[in-house]
Amino acid sequence: MRTLSEPHCPDAAEARGKLAELIVRRRGLFDAAPGQPRFRYPIMAALAPVATSRGGEVAYPGDPMCLYSALTLTIQRSVARLRAGLAEEPSPDDVCADWGEYPDDDYRRTANGPRSELIADSRTTDGHVFDPRIWDQVARDRFIAEIRALQPKVLLISSVSAAHRYALDMAELAKTHAPHCVVIVGGRHADETIRYHDATRTAEFSWSSTVEVLRDGRAAQVVDFVVAGDGAPLLDLLLRAVSLTATPGFGPTGNAEIVNALTLLMSSEDGIQGSGTIVGFCPAEAVVVPVRGARLSSAELPSPYEAFSIRARFGVFTESGSSPAGSRTAHMMTLDSCPFKCTFCSESIQVSNRPTRFAVSETEHVAQRVLGLINWGAEAVFFDDPVFWGGNWKAINGFCQDLMRYRGALPGDAPFEWGAQLTVDVVLNRAKADEVRAGLDLMRRSGCTYIYIGVESMAERVMAHVGKNLLRRNPEAWVSKVREALATIRGHGMRVGSSVLFGLDGENRETIEETVEEIGRLIDDGLLIMASPNILTYHPGTAITAAHGQDRLDYHSRKDNRPPYTYFEEAYPEVVSRLLTEDDIWYIHKSAAARWGSIRNNAAEAVAEAAI
Structure with missing residues (x-):
């Protein structure tokens, strides 16, 4: 455990006085800058991809929902500020990031697939995201062109662990081509690698965290801030601090000044929202800023699609017939962490410890959001929850009933379908057999055509160690349970897809x-x-990572990947299961292709799904 410095937080009265002085100075500085954009600065967001090989055509099976969700509040604030204009008296929100305007309905219903317009030329919030899906020379050249054209004051990068090496590459390119750009990194990798302990007021960083990678020199100092925790409110707070210190034009913005403005905002304002940790890299030190505000539920946050077009197409949904790549699919979540405790899963409640969710009483609200997505052009919706509604059948049944009621109010009969993720034991919950049976029937009647289930392994000796077979009321052998669960779902008229994971304990x-x-x-x-x-890849914070002694995961070295690892999403030689040899991985690739035939995801699909 390594402790970094924390900033001094003044008392409320002192903070309000200093903040007022800062706001007045800020307005005067921008007023005295003729020819500059009026009290706003350019900004862009980027999703770091996890793959470097195209392996064929890359479809758009999943929108970058973690990034979209994190941007909701800062975009909402920016749009409101630009619409309202400059207040008569100096205000904390005088200066704001220029995200543009929300897309209109025509834009939402027609814009899908990869973005083609330069961010610098876009006037919509949807156009301010760089989402390459693959990190190769073509994507790098496009990214450089975007940075050069826009010269962003701030670049936001969202990254899972497997994408972290490419996030660092993006950050370095941004610093090269827009030297005064403030680079902020967040996403699941930050969440998995940063822990703040309130009792001791110390921060703990995994060896593979962005903070440690930069501090010990494994990567250049190309990141200014790292955000972990409740992305939307923390990012909004940090960007307000950037706005309080940003200079007109292309001049530098000091990280120490941003940290100072951040502490003034936290000390002077009541009702700070969000819980998490912000780390700022200041001259000669890294500063930890713990944020302990009120948690927001999913219902209190705007829809992730409020600022973005639905761009995904998912090949498992075909009822619309609108494209060979599948129906235009929106992605949603009713909760963002799993209530179960699988040893390998980075989405487990044991790793995230901070679920953001809809309450089981808010099924009507979720149904209304689905209705909104349909109005915005969605032909399908896939629920990316680790387990749909946390496996709560009362909530599932209520949602399906609400969805049928709201869909009945839609004009016309445009095809619409949806899918979700469940587990074997949730489907075979004997204690609630009647509720499960009714739920599966309601799911199909409300338009559900596809269920995704993590089978993981069909070897009993492997599944004994996983922690997935949680309902001990169902003592049957795992292979029998899997077959029964799949047959039950198929019996209710829904198709089933599965993930299989090689490299777990006992393999x-x-x-x-x-x-x-x-x-x-x-x-x-x-x-x-x-x-x-x-292929099992180790994630920081999971039980299997600790059990296997993998406390130094190389998610930063920018090495070229190679077969057979490139045939599996997120697989790199440095982070795959120690129980698998390279020969084993070749065997898995070839034998699954031979035995499963066309039912197996091909290489292009595997690459594309990694972007979800």
Whole structure:
């Protein structure tokens, strides 16, 4: 554990006085800058991809929902400020990031697939995101062109762990081509690698965290701030501090001044929102700013699509017939962490410790959001929850009833379908058999056509260590339970896809062969329409990472990946399961392709799904 310095937080009266002085100076500085954009500065956001090989055509199966969600509040503030104009008296929000205006309905209904317009030329909030899906020379050249054209005052990068090496590359390119750009990094990698302990007022950083990678020189000092925790309110707070210190034009913005403005805002304002940690890299030190404001529920946050077009197409949804790549699909979440405790999962409540969710009583609100997405051009919706509604069948049933009621009010009969993720034990909850049966029936009647289930392994000796078989009321063998769960879903008229994970505890060539064959039998019997083979990669904070002694994960070195690792999403030689040899990984790739045939995700689909 390493402790960094924390800033001094003045008392409320002192903070309000200093903040007022800063606001007045800020207005005078911008008033005296003729020819500059009126009290605003250019900004862009980027999603760091996880793959470097295209492997064929890359579809758009999933919108970058973590990034969209994190941007909701800062964009809402910016749009409101630009619409209202400059207040008569100096205000904390005088200067704001220039996100543009929300898309109109025509834009929302027609804009999908990759963005083609330069961010510098876009006047919509949707146009301010760089989302390459693949990080190759083509994407790098496009990114450089965007940075050069826009010269952003701030660049926001969202990154999962497997994308962190490319996030660092993006940050370095931004500093090269827009030297005074403030680079802010957040996303799941930050969440997984930063822990703040309130009792001791100390911050703990994983060896693979952005903070440690920069502090010990494994990467250049190309990141200014790292945000972990409740993304939307913390990012809004940090960008307000940037706005209080930003200079007109292309001059530098000092990180120490931003940290000072951040502490003034936190000390002077009541009702600070969000919980998490902001780390700022200041001259000679890194400064930790713990934020302990009120948590916001999903219902209190704007829809992630309020500022963005629905760009994804997902090949499992085809009822619209609008494209060979699948229906235009919006992605939603009712909760962003899993209530279960699988040893390998970075979405487990044991890792995230901070679920943002809709309450089980808010099913009507979620149904209304789905209705809004349909009005914005969605032909399908996929719920990316680790487990749909946390596996609460009362909430699932209520949502389906609300959705049918609201859809009945829509004019016309445009095709619409949806899908979600469940687990074997949630489907086979014997204690609530009637509720489950009614729920699956309601899901199908309300338009659900597809369920995704994590099978993980079909070897009993492997599944005994995973922590997934949680309902001990169902003592049957795992293989039998998987088959029964899939048959139950199929019996209610819904298709099933699955993920299979190789490299868990107990894995060897025999269990690999067993899983490949048993999944093949499920395919032969028509119980699976898709099977996705995956290789275990270690995530910071998971139980299996600790058990295997993998406390130094190389998620920063910018090395070229190679087969067979490139055939699996998020797989790099430095971070895959120590229980698998390279020969094992080649065997998994070839044997799954031979036994599962076209039901197996091909390379292009595997690359594309990594972007979800």
